Amino acid sequence: xxxxxxxxxxxxxxxxxxxxxxxxxxxxxxxxxxxxxxxxxxxxxxxxxxxxxxxxxxxxxxxxxxxxxxxxxxxxxxxxxxxxxxxxxxxxxxxxxxxxxxxxxxxxxxxxxxxxxxxxxxxxxxxxxxxxxxxxxxxxxxxxxxxxxxxxxxxxxxxxxxxxxxxxxxxxxxxxxxxxxxxxxxxxxxxxxxxxxxxxxxxxxxxxxxxxxxxxxxxxxxxxxxxxxxxxxxxxxxxxxxxxxxxxxxxxxxx
Amino acid sequence: xxxxxxxxxxxxxxxxxxxxxxxxxxxxxxxxxxxxxxxxxxxxxxxxxxxxxxxxxxxxxxxxxxxxxxxxxxxxxxxxxxxxxxxxxxxxxxxxxxxxxxxxxxxxxxxxxxxxxxxxxxxxxxxxxxxxxxxxxxxxxxxxxxxxxxxxxxxxxxxxxxxxxxxxxxxxxxxxxxxxxxxxxxxxxxxxxxxxxxxxxxxxxxxxxxxxxxxxxxxxxxxxxxxxxxxxxxxxxxxxxxxxxxxxxxxxxxx
Numbered sequence: 212x213x214x215x216x217x218x219x220x221x222x223x224x225x226x227x228x229x230x231x232x233x234x235x236x237x238x239x240x241x242x243x244x245x246x247x248x249x250x251x252x253x254x255x256x257x258x259x260x261x262x263x264x265x266x267x268x269x270x271x272x273x274x275x276x277x278x279x280x281x282x283x284x285x286x287x288x289x290x291x292x293x294x295x296x297x298x299x300x301x302x303x304x305x306x307x308x309x310x311x312x313x314x315x316x317x318x319x320x321x322x323x324x325x326x327x328x329x330x331x332x333x334x335x336x337x338x339x340x341x342x343x344x345x346x347x348x349x350x351x352x353x354x355x356x357x358x359x360x361x362x363x364x365x366x367x368x369x370x371x372x373x374x375x376x377x378x379x380x381x382x383x384x385x386x387x388x389x390x391x392x393x394x395x396x397x398x399x400x401x402x403x404x405x406x407x408x409x410x411x412x413x414x415x416x417x418x419x420x421x422x423x424x425x426x427x428x429x430x431x432x433x434x435x436x437x438x439x440x441x442x443x444x445x446x447x448x449x450x451x452x453x454x455x456x457x458x459x460x461x462x463x464x465x466x
Numbered sequence: 467x468x469x470x471x472x473x474x475x476x477x478x479x480x481x482x483x484x485x486x487x488x489x490x491x492x493x494x495x496x497x498x499x500x501x502x503x504x505x506x507x508x509x510x511x512x513x514x515x516x517x518x519x520x521x522x523x524x525x526x527x528x529x530x531x532x533x534x535x536x537x538x539x540x541x542x543x544x545x546x547x548x549x550x551x552x553x554x555x556x557x558x559x560x561x562x563x564x565x566x567x568x569x570x571x572x573x574x575x576x577x578x579x580x581x582x583x584x585x586x587x588x589x590x591x592x593x594x595x596x597x598x599x600x601x602x603x604x605x606x607x608x609x610x611x612x613x614x615x616x617x618x619x620x621x622x623x624x625x626x627x628x629x630x631x632x633x634x635x636x637x638x639x640x641x642x643x644x645x646x647x648x649x650x651x652x653x654x655x656x657x658x659x660x661x662x663x664x665x666x667x668x669x670x671x672x673x674x675x676x677x678x679x680x681x682x683x684x685x686x687x688x689x690x691x692x693x694x695x696x697x698x699x700x701x702x703x704x705x706x707x708x709x710x711x712x713x714x715x716x717x718x719x720x721x
Contacts, residue, residue, distance in 0.1 A: 226721065264562040267721035286564040294562050300555030304484045316476025317563035319469025361559070
């Protein structure tokens with residue numbers, strides 16, 4: 212088995228409309244890494260995640276999750292992945308507790324283990340008081356917690372977090388950061404997409420920039436800054452999307 | 467239980483749980499509707515028509531009503547459940563699990579099948595309390611009911627997968643299924659119709675289903691039982707094969 216948690220080679224995704232969302236992406240995330248995938252809206256981040264988790268079907272290329280082919284051996288590959296998607300895709304008919312219990316059931320977890328794990332995660336994400344409530348009655352922040360708890364239910368080795376802190380308050384964001392750091396230290400590999408660059412800088416070991424369906428840069432925050440000849444990750448990002456004029460250091464220098 | 471068994475049981479439990487949570491709508495309403503049909507056609511019209519082919523009119527009608535409740539409930543459950551989950555995005559939780567296309571298809575299928583079976587079973591119990599309802603050919607009745615339920619469950623799945631809005635589901639139910647069922651001889655014998663309507667009825671597949679169920683209960687049929695069973699089995703198998711192919715390809719489920 213490969214040491215890589217996620218190995219992507221020459222991945223192409225062309226939608227029936229003709230739009231090519233991924234144009235030969237190759238990427239490797241090592242087991243135990245905290246990895247950020249950054250890029251503007253529409254760059255291909257979510258498509259890459261959907262191809263990895265079976266929500267989209269690649270046009271060509273290869274994806275391996277802990278050595279398991281995500282297409283041919285999808286059962287084992289998906290078993291290893293936990294996905295907290297960008298959209299709050301919760302089942303309105305279920306209660307909070309049922310949401311977690313059913314998810315673990317979909318991943319084949321026995322009843323007693325499901326019960327214990329549900330209790331543990333409800334407690335971790337401060338959802339215990341809401342356990343019997345229908346999911347549609349939850350606030351946005353509570354739904355975000357639930358989605359993260361759901362992704363963790365089956366103890367995935369690779370956790371994919373697609374903009375997990377979008378639209379949450381400062382308190383919850385910090386809470387989520389602490390939690391992500393903790394589970395990463397405990398051995399879970401994390402792939403994070405975010406638009407908050409300081410989040411990626413603070414949490415992640417390595418960062419990749421994706422733009423127009425291609426990986427255009429990869430390395431640590433410092434390495435990327437050096438590569439783009441700029442002072443920090445934000446300026447490297449702006450150089451990537453061709454908006455150097457927005458650089459705060461340049462604006463301050465002019466003022 | 468193995469992981470695969472737990473997974474399938476959970477997928478199925480989710481489908482049953484959905485309609486049980488809204489049972490006033492999913493079980494209560496269809497039962498009331500069937501009771502009203504029995505009252506109007508049995509008690510009111512029955513006093514005028516008395517008998518058809520030597521069978522009390524109300525007894526002649528009830529097998530068709532049982533078939534109708536089984537089929538419409540199986541269909542509408544699956545088409546609505548799949549479309550709702552597609553709208554909410556909640557279906558992603560199941561699609562990104564290790565569940566195979568066959569497991570997903572069977573779980574959705576049996577959800578609607580269960581609802582149809584419950585409504586049809588309760589209709590049978592209520593009808594048996596009101597009139598003396600015979601069961602003349604149980605060996606024809608049981609497989610026929612199973613095939614009818616399975617066929618319409620499959621049709622519901624197909625409609626739900628193809629549908630992009632609720633109008634698409636309503637169209638099939640209102641403009642295709644309901645006319646075919648009503649014109650298939652639930653409330654009358656096709657032999658009473660003038661030409662060309664009698665001949666046209668023979669092109670309605672539901673006419674054969676109603677006759678199978680009616681034969682199972684009262685021992686009367688206007689068509690060949692063996693040929694009808696064979697045709698229904700072939701149609702159900704063909705629909706299942708189409709659905710399995712759609713699920714395997716991820717048609718309108720995976721991007």
